[in-house]
Amino acid sequence: MTAHISRRSLLGLAGAGTGALLLGACGDGETAATGDPQTINWWHVQDAEPMLGLWGDMAQQYEGAHTHVKVDVQPLEVEAFKKKLETTLEAKSPPDLFQSWGGGALRQQAEAGLVKDITDDVGEWIGQLLPAAVQPYTVDGRIYGIPFDIGMVGIWYNRDHFAKAGIETPPATWAQLLTAVSKLKAAGIVPIALAGKDKWPGHYYWAYLAMRIGGLEALQRAAEDKNFDTPVFVAAGRRLKELVDMQPFQKGFLRAEYGSEDGQAATMGNEGAAMELMGQWAPSVQASSSTSERGIGDRLAFFPFPAVEGGKGLATDAFGGGNGFAVGRDAPSATVDFLRTLVQARNQRKAAQTGAVLPTNQAATGGIRDVNNQVVAANLGVATGFQLYLDQAFPPAVGQQINDSSAQLIAGTKRPEQIVKDITKVAKRQ
CATH class of the missing domain: 3.40.190.10 (Periplasmic binding protein-like II)
Structure with a gap:
């Protein structure tokens, strides 16, 4: 699948x-x-x-x-x-x-x-x-x-915000990403823009973490077995919770849409956050959603989703x-x-x-x-x-549950151990 x-x-x-x-x-x-x-x-x-x-x-x-x-x-x-x-x-x-x-x-x-x-x-x-x-x-x-x-999908970032926070090179590991979040917060900069209302942008984090922890084989196995209740996906949720607990997102992110006037893309394009995890279309949407015709222009840069220490997945495996x-x-x-x-x-x-x-x-x-x-x-x-977006790779009902569950994890209404059971339950019915 x-x-x-x-x-x-x-x-x-x-x-x-x-x-x-x-x-x-x-x-x-x-x-x-x-x-x-x-x-x-x-x-x-x-x-x-x-x-x-x-x-x-x-x-x-x-x-x-x-x-x-x-x-x-x-x-x-x-x-x-x-x-x-x-x-x-x-x-x-x-x-x-x-x-x-x-x-x-x-x-x-x-x-x-x-x-x-x-x-x-x-x-x-x-x-x-x-x-x-x-x-x-x-x-x-x-x-x-x-x-x-x-x-x-990768991480788009504002070079000026990184420089102000003293971040000299893009994070290459999950630990380095969390350190960068801490430095940005200390510098008074919102680390990450997120469209919490739309849900699908949040699933990118959980999917990439599962890839980095378990490798592409773990995702292939989940498709074949219709089972997400495994240590890999639980660990991905726990890692994502580490990030969420740091409160890295912009104010009101749970009500934010991706392309609205005050949404995720506009927050980046108007320099209201230092990073967003998004696909190749991000620069053009940032520009069209911001008050500037070019968004943040050549201050915008890109780096791949970081590796997870001890994980089986390669940092060169792409998700999108x-x-x-x-x-x-x-x-x-x-x-x-x-x-x-x-x-x-x-x-x-x-x-x-x-x-x-x-x-x-x-x-x-x-x-x-x-x-x-x-x-x-x-x-x-x-x-x-290469791994296709999980909300597209699986049947629609499973993809929607992945988005819903990722959103619940980010909102703090469900734990990592709960969401994998919810997704598996839907997958088994397909």
Whole structure:
């Protein structure tokens, strides 16, 4: 159930040249023949600049080249999207093209016949995409979605805040991270921004700690056995409680959302905290959520989640995933072709140049201009293993319980020993 990938260069920076990998779909200036009128209902969660405008432009360009096709774009905030999608899936009426993170949720959608098997439709060009990025969208060897973004979660930090607190180098171990938290608090700086209300950002800590303590094998075993009530996951909870007990988060974090005006990203972008644990999209969301157009600019830096002393996991094992799209079962025939244009090299370079996307098309990696994204790409390039977000890797009910339980642990309403039993109980029912 987990997306567990052994050592490889996830970004495939060395390989065929751009010319050899350009996609041949209509949309590179070629106008398709007209046909029966088609409307593609497209739901995505890039509801802020820069991707909001870029996606809109790409839809208009496709309509211009395919005069019989209309793309009805519906940008949605992540949580609003999840709720709306759940309603449409229960009614067995999914949108034609919709945001997907792959993993357990996509498997359930595929098994319920709600998404199209597009394996044969993408066979001519799927090899141009990174295998690591495609894996979460593959169910039993068949492809049900296409990724446009790949990345990892790590710790983003404010260089100036670290300097003021006397932290000379990013923490490489959990003990060093706790020491950094102490130094930041002593300097009068909020150590960590967290969106406690959204829950999913908190699960990143528990998941990474489990990886560092037990290694990727522990997560794979949990998927196979449907059992989280093991020493590894209990220890991960205890380590997280060590951090929580230090009160490292901003005031009101339990009510904070990720992308709201006073949420986690804005807290970082407005210099209200020194660190956040977040994915590759963090710099762009910080900038769009802050009072400054650039957020904290070149004062922002990145380091991988630290190792845990005595743990079996490697500090070079990455945790994350990406963004992609699935095709609804009743989608018009033009939908897969439109999806193909979104991930063709030219458009992937444009997306990469915004700093909001790490491309999945191997010919587009040269478009990564943002220094921080280059650092993330470099870390992915030497990753010894890869684990998909736990709330996506497992079935939706299990993923939701992981988020809920992580939030309860952080809020202090449940102990580490309790949450593993709660998650296991849900997992056993799947």
